[in-house]
Structure formats: structure tokens, C-alpha cells
Amino acid sequence: MKKTLLLILVMSRMAAGQSEYQASTLPPALKENAHAVIRRHETVFSVESAGEATQRIRSVVTVLDEQGDGHSRMVVGYDKLSKVVNLEGALYDATGKLIKKLKKPDINDYSTYTDYNLFDDNRVKSASFPKQPAYPYTVEFVVETLERNLMFCPTWMPQDDEYVSVEQASFTVNMPAGLALRYKEMNIAAPRKEESLINGGKAYVWTLTNSPAVELEPLSPPAREQLPIVYTAPTDFEVQSYKGTITSWSDLGRFYYNLNQGRDRIPDDLRQRVIDLTKTETTTAGKVRKVYQFLQEQTRYVSIQLGIGGWQTIEAEKVAVGKYGDCKALTNYAQALLKAAGVTAYPALARAGDKEPDLQANFPSFQFNHVILCVPNEKDTLFLECTSSHDPAGYVGDFTGNRHVLLVLPEGSRLVKTPMYRAMDNCQQRRATVTVNEEGDASVDLVTCYTGFQQDDHVNAIHSLNPEDQRSWLLKRIAIPAFELDSFSFRKQTGAIPSVTERLGLSIRRWANASGTRLFLPLNLMSALSPATPLTQPRQTPVELGPAYDFDDSDTITYQLPRGYKPEYQIEPLTIESKFGTYQAKLVMDGERVVYIRRITMHRGRFPAPAYAEWVDFRKKIAKADRTQLVFVKRS
Secondary structure, X not given: OHHHHHHHHHHHHHHHHHHOOOHHHOOHHHHOOOOEEEEEEEEEEEEEEOOEEEEEEEEEXXXXXXXXXXXXXXXXXXXXXXXXXXXXXXXXXXXXXXEEEOOHHHEEEEEOOOOOEEEEOOEEEEEEOOOOOOOOEEEEEEEEEEEOOOOOOOEEOOOOOOOEEEEEEEEEEEEOOOOOEEEEEEOOOOOOEEEEOHHHOEEEEEEEEEEOOOOOOOOOOOHHHOOOEEEEEEOEEEEOOEEEEOOOHHHHHHHHHHHHOOOOOOOHHHHHHHHHHHOOOOOHHHHHHHHHHHHHHHOEEOEEEOHHHHOOOOOHHHHHHHOEEOHHHHHHHHHHHHHHOOOOOEEEEEOOOOOOOOOOOOOOOOOOOEEEEEEOOOOOOEEEOOOOOXXXXXXXXXXXXXXXXXXXXXXXXXXXXXXXXXXOOOEEEEEEEEEEOOOOOEEEEEEXXXXXXXXXXXXXXXXXXXXXXXXXXXXXHOOOOXXXXXXXXXXXXXXXXXXXXXXXXXXXXXXXXXXXXXXXEEOOXXXXXXXXXXXXXXXXXXXXEOHHHOEEEEEEEEEEOOOOEEEOOOOOOEEEEEOOEEEEEEEEEEOOEEEEEEEEEEOOEEEOOOHHHHHHHHHHHHHHHHOOEEEEEEOO
């Protein structure tokens, strides 16, 4: 009887193990809206000491269609502080039959070096299976690593794609006695389990089961706010003999300050040069502008990622000689130059990127990927992007704007906010003269001034593209059918809110539609908005209008009609107001000239779910107004 029970138990476990490779055992609910299903995802992070940990991740994923093929590839990064101990993989067909196992020749190992990564010890191991002729199929990967940088602990997000569902996933962190784990949970229904281990250690376990794919609604909050996620961080850590403690942002700032203290010395001749450069400036802002311009003219940005060097700057003296540095080095160098000019400045750790979320302000941890410089100046604090060769002093754009940064002070480091750029900072002011002939063809002289966020792409094109590539870039951006770009030019202006003025000469075929004695003339030349995606079911999540919706656009388009044409009817002024913004449009008639004036002002914000219906209505009305045509009739 005992042997029979044992045999049954073994067979049941084998059957359970095989079922995770069989597509037929998938619950139907997990296949809805999904390109792939995570059958098993097991992460075990075991901390051995303040300076070393091991991690083992086993994932089994059933791929349902071509859009899920990305799961058949595994990429693991490593450097001198981490080591890939093991990488295994296997491929199964829909029935769970083994097709292929990874072999050593299937695993590629290469550097992540790029032309701006001058010094970089980051490498990648990559493995993938060939494209399969039929779906579904299942892939399994096992990755084991040794970590010697416990400044960072894992962030667990098993469902990191809204088109992926999860059958079973678990996250275990094993901590030894004397070391504490800090964590933050979001969107986790199952409670965390805390279990005692031998010798006084603890294990923290999170689980997720039968979580369906999430179909994100239009303009919903980002996926990280809707999908399960667990952030973890150490209390005590050690990296290459550098020890640190994090229980507050002040602790983190103190570690960074001590790591980089004393690296801001510059040669005496350079110090005197800075003094001479700024001696006629009587204000802090004036000195900052002079020093920042000097920095931009004399240095270039490179990336340096070497162990603790990812956080410890090279000395300012070396930057002065080599004239290059990464974000840390150039920020430290600029701080040293300003110190010579009598201006106090401090580094600020940032999570940079126009698509990056703001950091978790209530969870002190290493969430940063960039460093900028902060110059306190009474009520007009300046932030400097020291890696930029062309941004004006004090402008940080959407790369590091409107987010928390950690101001690193000798004592009492703290979070502060970088500038927020609002609608009146992000403008598009367009004036155009359009001459239309009787066939409907038009010649256009168009001048547009872009400011703030709206000038960012243009100023990058000015500095990174040659004239031929600038022309190609413009051709892709101009939303007019059947046109020729006859001429173009750019003029850049610096300031707290920089601007770019763009001048275009265009020839448009059949802009107006000629029919008999009538001309049907579209009024909106280049700024028409499309309607929003309508609701198909009750809205569940808030409406999130991000920084891209904080703008003020105005158009003044003067149309010169052929002789003898007059408008068949008048169009009344239109104003559309909502909680999201305001739209205005009107016409001014002057004989054979018509002036079309349009302005739309939008504001970022988060609105309750029911507001989406209002958003759809608002955009529908705007789209209709932007499609307005005016009919002209030729006098007999």
C-alpha cells in the first residue's frame, strides 16, 4: 500500500510538471487578450551577506501567436559586479514534447559597447530559439546569477506586459540574520508571507496566480500602476569595500556624497581662467551662464560604466585634461568650475528619460540613472544638464523636468522637484500666407515658432542632422498630402524657455477642390487633431493626460483667393470649453482674403474614469471643427 501511494504521488507530480508545457491545459480565461501566458515564473533571491547574493529565475512561457515570439529569447546582462553562473533553455511543442534544448553554441556573449560608451564593462549573454512554424509552443529558461552589488535589489514584475497573463508566479527573498529587507507592494492581492529560516534569517514570499492579461484603456495610467509589482531594497549593503545604509533619502545622499567627496579639485590655471571669465558678471545667473557655456565648448559627453565607477565620478582634474566625462564627471566638473567663480552648486540624482516615470518618493532606494547639477539661487533655482552641448543654462526639458531628484548635500540630502513646464511654456505659434489659384493649387510661406517641449525635436535636428537629413526629417513631419518642400530654414534662440523658429516654403497640389464655379477650401493647414478612441465598454481607470498634453498652439493662416471669388456663406466663431482645455476658431473676411485664426490650449492632469466620455466628446467637436471647409463662388 505504501509503495502504491508513493508511486501515485510521484506520478501526480510528474503529470503536474508536464502540464506546464502543454498548451491544452491552459485555462481559457488566461488566453483572452494575451499573446503569451506565463505558466511558471519562479524568482529566488538569496542574500548571503551585505555584499553578495545569488538569484535564480525559472520561467515557463506558452507563446500563443507571433506577437508573443519575443518570449522565445532570453537576454541577461552582467558586468564585473555580477556573473552569469548558468543559462539553460528548452523548447516544447503544443503537446509538451521537447523539440530542442539550448547548447553552448546557441548562447551568444557580447559587449554592450557603443560609440558614446568610452569605458564600459557591461556585457550580455543572449539566447533564442528559431521561429516556430506553428502556435502555440512553450519555452523554458533558467538563469542563475551571482550578484556583488547590493545597492540594488530586484524589482519583481512578472506581468511586465499588459498582453501577458500569469498562471503561477512566485518571488522569494531570503535574508540572513542581521540584514533587513525593505519592500513596497503594489497591486498584489495575495498577502506577503514572512517565514523564519535557520540561524535567525527570514524568507519573504510573494505569489501571483491566474492573473489575466490586462487590456489597458486609452489614456489610462501607466502599466506599472496597474500590474502587480514588488520593489525591494537593502538596509545595509556593500560594493567593492564601500559600505552604505539606506533607511532614508538622507542616507542615500550621504553615501553618494562620501563616495565622491574630494574629487572636485581643478588646476590653478583653470581656476584663474574661470575667475577671469566671470569677473564682469554681477549675478549668480550671469556667472552660471558663462561657466555653462565654457563647459559646453570645452567638453564632450561619454558614458563610463565600470563597477563602482557607475556611481563614483572621475576627478575634475582628469576631466580638465581629457575634456570628456559621463554625467557624474561633467556635473562634478561644472560644480568645481562654479566653485572657482564663487557659486555654490550641488549634484542632484535623477531618474531621467522622457518616457521614464517619476521615482517612488516614499521608498528610498537607488532608483536613479542620471546626475544633473542644482544651483540654488534664492527663488530662481537653476538646474543644469551638464551632458548637453546645446541646451541653454537652466532648461532641462522633459528629460529631467517635473520630477523628484535627490539633492546631494554634505548633510541632510533631500528630494526636490525640477521645473514643471506648463502650456504657456510649450507653444506652437504659426503664421502662414497661402496663395490659391483657380485650379486649387497653393503656394505657402509658413513661419512657426516652437518653444519649450515643442522645440526639443527641432533643436536636436539642428544639431544632429545635416541639411539633407533635416529636409528628409521635415518631409516626414509635414502632414499635408501632395506637397513639395521648396525651402526651409531654422533659427534657434536660447533662454529660460528656448525656442526654434522654422520657416517653410511649400507648393501644394489641389489644396482647394475646384468644382465648376466653386472652390472648396480646407481652413486648417497643418494642425488638425483627430478624434479620440471611443468607449466600447464602461471606463474603469482614470484618464491620464501627460506632459505631451500641456501645450498652447495658435495658427493664423491668411488665404489669398483668385480674383472674383467670394465666400458662399459665413462661418460663425466657435469656442469649445472643457476641463481638459479650450479650443477657439474664427474667420476674418477681407475681400478676396480670408484669415483663419485657431487656438487650442490643453492641460495635463489626471481625471476620474467617467471623464473619458467628456474627453471623447471634446475631441470629436475639435476634429469636426478642424475639418471645416469654406466654399467660395466665382462671381459671374
